[in-house]
Every structure is written in structure tokens, then in C-alpha cells.
Amino acid sequence: MKKTDSKSTEELDKPPFFKSWKSMYWLVLGNLAFLITLFYIITRIYS
């Protein structure tokens, strides 16, 4: 019973800006990739 309750709560919790949580996760991982690339460029430019 508990399981069903929490599952329905979970389904109601749509993320903002995106249709699914998967897109939110990709946003965070994409941001990480972007930052590492940016930091790499900074390191190369200023070394």
C-alpha cells in the first residue's frame, strides 16, 4: 500500500522546465561536462 502511495506521489512530481526527470538529470550532467570543458580551455589558455 505504502509503495503505491509513494509511487503516485512521485508521478505527480513533475520537474519544472522539462517533461521528465531524465531531462533534468541530463541537464546536470551536461552542465558538468560544460564546466569541465570550460575549465580545460581556461587551463590551456592561461598556462
Added chain:
Amino acid sequence: MRLLDWIVLLGTLGFIVSYGVWKTRGSKDIEGYLKGDNSMKWWTIGLSIMATQASAITFLSTPGQAYEDGMRFVQFYFGLPIAMVIISITVIPIFYRLKVYTAYEYLESRFDLKTRSLAALLFLVQRGLAAGITIYAPAIILSTILGWNLTATNMLIGILVIIYTVSGGTKAVSVTQKQQMAVMMGGMLVAGFMVVRYLPESVSFGDAVAVAGKMGKMNVVDFSFDWNDRYNFWSGMTGGLFLALSYFGTDQSQVARYLGGKSVGESRLGLLFNGLLKIPMQFIILFIGVMVFVFYQFNQPPLFFNEAAKDKVYATEFAPEMEALEEQHTALFNQKQEAVHGLVAALRTDDGNAIAAAQAEVQGITDASKAVRTEVKSLIAKATPEAETKDTDYVFISFVMKYLPAGLVGLLLAVIFSAAMSSTASELNALASTTVVDIYKRSVKQDKDNFHYLRASRIFTAAWGTLAIIFATYASLLDNLIQAVNIIGSIFYGTILGIFLVAFYVKYIKGHAVFIAALMAEAVVLYCHFYTDIAFLWFNVIGCVAVLVFGAILQFFIGQKDERLYA
């Protein structure tokens, strides 16, 4: 400190504490006290998570670390966003489904009571020690720089936290952390702006970054692999990931932050918010440290940033030697002025040969200055053996005290106090909830009413706070404060994470096997810490993998034994 600084400092702290007590007055039951009635929105959770992790050590040590070692420390956080995603997908739904108060509660339903109690005890030991350091670290630095009494400073931080944490529990911790985070980031951005503004008029921001780069401070990413290198891409992505998984997935001081969320979605968003902003935040703090380094290329830095320690040498027979070193230091700085301005001019020409020549000249003088500083440290150690000879934790606060105008000094001190209070509050709240839920309520007094456990939670919060103040008062200065906290964390986190990973993902391994495996893994990690040179970030990986491997092997034999018994 000037009157305006006192007004800003006391006004800020007084407002935060009063707001926390007023906003959460009337916490009447254990659900509200330990889980904030599950009413927290995602931005409160996100800021609370960030404020919990950002202790005063972050704001004192990190700029100093950048001053000494450049930007590479930011790589330590590369695994964090990945950990946020993993926890959002796997851990949060399970904790919500079981409606747990603490992370360790889940371990009993998955394994048994002894594994739950072991994990809770490992957490209490580790976090209990860390809470003392969280108070002590800023207190020792502030008392040295400002001439305040160390015990009084420890008590001021500790008592302010105890007041609102005992009064309002988890909710008070989270609501005050929003204000504290605003003070912290606002104060640091103002400090960053001021340090750039204080650069000579002839030096632009671009020149400053280029000089920092040529002096090896813009070393943000390093892809080379070295087991003994604490901060590179690989250690950040593996050790940093494991540490973040352990810290955010199993450390009650963080778990409590998102367990108070209104729903699974709010908790997830809070964690992902941290995953998006944590690295930029650390980058900014480190960059401010690099700008302080550049500032001191044009303004004479102190010979030793902990000037109180240096002054003590003048009261000994070694005073003439210190005076001679001061003279050398000044002469080298004057010599460096021309060289640094030459480097700026060369960088503007874009002439590779001219840049290389100017860089070599600056580097030569920098090496000579470093040699003088090394002599100073040896002299301090010789003259006052009890003194700490590492001064990087004093770099930023020394700059603040010497150069920032009235009002801003008070604001930056409020940043450090806010950071100390926000981390300590989460720690005390988590220590109390783990003590009450996992030990007291589960194994000591099982059949008491709600009010009894609420009162017990308040008493344990105050008790852990008092213990943290006592520990802070008697702690001696560790080599590097931020690293000390991370090392203590890494010694225990790997094992705790291993237990939780088995719980979540390896259904084959049962309670008895994982319990023995955890004890063996902790022994392996302690051996690595005391008898090997392995960098501490790897302890997270070693402890975690050891639990998984030992657990699987033990389960195999225990399983066979059980089969023989039942055959």
C-alpha cells in the same frame, strides 16, 4: 575592529538567530522537530544542502589553498553532480517510501539491527569529531587574528547554534541556512570585487588573470593520472564521486536536509540544484584566492600570514634572525615589482620570447621568496615549537582585516560565523536525530510517548553541542583544517557507503556478512591511513570496495554453512 564592523557582525548574527527561533516557534512533535513536517520547498532544501557543506573552513582555507596551490582543488567536486543524479534516482524514492527519519533506519529493514547500529555509531564518531573541528577551525583563526579569547569564540559560535537548533530542530536549521547562504555568497562576491578593485590602475582584470596563469595558479584541470596526487580529474571523478555519494546519500547531516522535503520531487530538485551550483561556487571562492595572490604581487604580503605567530619570535633570542629575514623579504618584493610589471607588459605584446623571459625572472624571484618563507617557518618552529607553521588558512582573513573598509570587515566576519553556524547546526541536528532514532528510541527506551522523544531530541542536541564546544576548546591545530575534516570523513565514509551500496544494489549479501565485512573494511582503511602514503580520497573507494568484496566472499561461505546446517 571598528564600531561599524561590530554593528554589522552582531546585527547579522542576531537577526539570523532570532529569525530561526521566531519562525519555528512551537515545534510540538517529533515529526516536526526531526523532519520539519515535510514542508520544505526545493530552493530551501538546495540552499540548506549547500550551506551545510560550506563550513567556515571553506571560506577560510579555500582561498588560502588557491593562493598556495592554484585552482586545481575545484576538481575535488567533479564527482558531486553525478552523485546528485544517482541519489535522486535511487536513494530518495526508497527513503520516502519507507518514511524514515534517518538513513540508518533503512538498514534495519534491509539487514538487521546490528548493521543499523554499526552504521549509526560510525556516523556519530565521525560527525561528532567533525562538529568540534567545524567550531574550532574558524575560532582559532579569528581568535589569533582579532586577539579574541579562543574559548569565548568557541562558545559564542556553539551557543548561538545551540539556541536555535534546540528550539526549532530541522526546520530552524533549514530556514536560517537560507539567510546564512545569502550572507556567505554576498560577502564573498563583495570581497572578490574589492580585491580586483584594489589592483593597480595600470593592471586590468585580464592582466591579473594572465599573470595568475603564468605563475601557475590557473591550473583548473589536470588530466594526468597519479595515485598520490590529491587533486586531479581522475581522483575527483572517482574518489570525489564516492565521497559525495557517501556524504549526501548516507550522512544524516545531509540526508536530514532532503528528508524534510514536501515530496520526492522537491527533494530531488534540491539535490540537483546543488549539483548545478556547487562547482561554480567553489570555482568563485578559489578564484578570489587567486586574485588575492595577484593582489600580493603588487602589494607587499606579510612575511608570514599568521602574524601573531611571527610576532612571538620577536620576543625570543631569534628576533635578529627574523629581522634579517624581513629585510630579505622586503628587498625581494621590491625587486619583484619591476619583474611583475615587466611580465604584464610582455603579456600585452604577445611576444612569446619576451613573455618567457619575464616569466622566468618573476619565477626566479618567487622561488627566492619561497625559500625565505621556508626559513621563516623553520625559525618559528625553532623559536616557538608549539606554533603552527602552515599559514595558508590565514591568507584570506589577513587580507580582509588589513585592506577592507569598515563595515565590510564585519560582513566578512559574518560570512565566516554564518558558515560555521550553518554547518554546525546541521551536524548537531543530525547527531541528535541519529542518537534518538537509531540508538535511544530503538535500543534504550522503546515505549515512550512522542513528547518524551521530542524532549530527548532537544536534550541530545544541546548535549552534542556542548560536547562539540568542549572538543573545540581542547583540539590542537591540525596541519590543514579543510583537509583534516575531509580525511576524517574519508576514513569512515567508504565503509558506510559500502554498507548502503550493498543494501541498495546487492540483494545477495545479507546482514551478518555485511556487518563483518564493514568491520574488516574499516580495519583496512585505518591501515592505509596509518601505514601507507595513499591519498585520502582513495580511502572512500577502498572502504567501499572492501565492504562489497568481503561481503560477497563472506556471504558465499555463510551461505554454504547455512545450506549445510539445513541439509
